[in-house]
Amino acid sequence: MAAAHGGYYLPNPSPWPVITSTGLFSLALGFVLFINHVAVGPWLMVLGFLIVVYVMFRWFGQVIGESESGIYNAQVDHSFRWGMAWFIFSEVMFFGAFFGALFYIRMFAVPWIGDTDLLWPGYDATWPTAGPQGLVPTLDEHPGPGQFTPMAAWGIPALNTLILLSSGVTVTIAHWGLLKDNRGQAVTFQFLTVVLGALFLSLQAHEYVLAYTELGLTLGTGVYGATFFMLTGFHGFHVTIGTIMLIVILMRILKGHFTPEHHFAFEAVAWYWHFVDVVWLFLFVFVYWLA
């Protein structure tokens, strides 16, 4: 009973962190070699990825086991809450870097490059732009070579906004279900949230295909393409992670985990989901709408 120091659960020595690090190292080293066209790179990446995924199963599995066995008291629960909250804060700052880049480019870099005929008379320094060497923006649905069409806000993106906002509602209703110990409600609405997340992702994927095949808009389409794809891409990546986490939580509800008092994992994922939701609202306004 030595573990519960004054009731606070202190875990035994664990092999998982250091194994995660070897996986991470393999992944990073493999990635560097891969982008520099060294043949062994992808293999190292696959190896690292498998290690990381394996450890996640074992490490999270252990945590879930500990949680279900009831050894996490309220103070431990509190540590997890602070941990998740500040992790999300750091994620906000990560997106902040890219939004900062977008604002700087739009407010300073682009106007300055168009100032006082710095380049040539009549150079059009308006957003969206792919820069002096880049493609020319057009509003035409089917741009010709040398032109691109910026992503319109009121098609798929507006629909996606609706989808993500609804998913924020459904995950909250699922939470109410857990609080009332109404498992049917929790399962139904958690499932709906997963479906909405998947729907968002498929629409986003469709939008990317459209951009590449019809709009002439790629990652290389100057600074507009760069900011567009990096912001929406990192957001999409976070939605993917979020959806996977939602699925895990759904399966845990189905397995009978969680009680009305004790379901922090659910709440952590819900917080995360609201976070990607809010990031999307900013994306919608500043990347799509005010383009």
Add this chain to the structure above:
Amino acid sequence: MATAATAHHEEHPYGITRWLYTTNHKDIGTLYLWFSFAMAIVGGTMALVIRAELWQPGLQIVEPGFFNQMTALHGLIMVFGLVMPAFVGLANWQIPMMIGAPDMALPRMNNWSFWILPPAGTLLLLSLFAPGGAPQAGWTLYPPLTIQMGMGMDFVILSVHMLGISSVLGSINIIATILNMRAPGLTLMKMPLFVWTWLVTAFLLLAAIPVLAGAVTMLLTDRHFGTHFFNAAGGGDPVMFQHVFWFFGHPEVYILVLPAFGVFSQIIPTFSRKPLFGYESMVYATMSIAFLSFVVWAHHMYTVGMPTAGELFFMYTTMMIAVPTGVKVFNWVATMWRGSLSFETPMLYAIAGVFLFTIGGLSGLMLSITPADFQYHDTYFVVAHFHYVIFAGSVLAIIGAVYYWMPKWTGHMYNETLGKWHFWLTMIGFNLTFFPQHFLGLAGMPRRIPDYALQFTEFNQWSTVGAFILALAQLLFLYIVIQTIRGGEKASGRVWEGAEGLEWTVPSPAPYHTFATPPKIR
């Protein structure tokens, strides 16, 4: 299940797995501190390569390209490998003991935060062996140079990502520990200042490190995936990198120095045998510095071109930082005023740290003045300035903290005579290295160049001699630490006559687990 999971160790595994698998804050603190020392040796050796090359004008020892790799890696290693891990190590050892907690809040993640560092450091050093070598762009990694560098740059980018993950996880743990694990009755405004400064530092890390991750990610995609963030031909702007980088970079300075302020605030009262003067103003000054650190970043970019309003804004905000910093220096001096002072090695380091940091602060004030900076920018004056801040502020605090708390960690007193020798050798070496660099910079010697004009020779030779003294003195430090671990006079629980705080209420050496039941706070 419950009994199996709670069947815990008072014992712990021995041999290598003790260190690989440990979830104990003291073990992890030890790992951080030794890692930091190893990185100090690597980064210090690089500094010696730089100083050896600068012994004479002209090119003697290394190729200019290799010289540039040394300046870049020296900076990255000392910031991310020496100072940050050392303070996290001190936090690991001390924060749970100072707040009466059984351990850090999230012990397994604590282990992971540390064990990300060795692979990250490996990636950083592997860049030296990549085709084309390590980046030759300084630790600031400005494009377009870093867009053109070879594969070594990718190693550094991935290394920075991993170092960042480690810092973010470490900070989350420290915040959770401080906010959630304090002994009942230990309110925020009763916390020791080292704990306070770390709380604020952890917040700074969480706000700044992800921005650096964003910046190097944009470098990576510009290098390999065809984006144009920093390429004007595509509508981007290389100057934008500098803004994003310094939005991280300036808070980073305070990440390096706020925990040092905390250390000074622990050591000085102990050896003055008086409580800290102006505790509350210390807390608020720490928070003001943290806040201001996010609105001053472009003072690193005065010469790069900015609207006048921008130059003025960043000049005034930068000057404002002198106010809370001045409050701190005043408080330390006032703590010593009429105290019953004694000058054991930790106190010597603290006083020297405050004094020399103040010199660095004042040269910083000179640099904050936009028109003056046009003259000083990218000269050795800047090099002298930030070594007075980061070496004299952070590194002296780290060394002082090790002397101060080592009796508690090992149960032995260090050799005071050798400690004083180490201190004075460090002082002579440090000042001899960096004080002449002020003059070199004011006379116009540019930084990061392996060659220089003839008239700078004498000061450079002083500087090189100083650097070797400084480096050799740290081998003495290593000897003292090993000697103290091995044996020596037994330390009492209190250790220092004037020591106050929970960590001094447990025996020396501190048991493997402390405060299994929270202590009572008066």
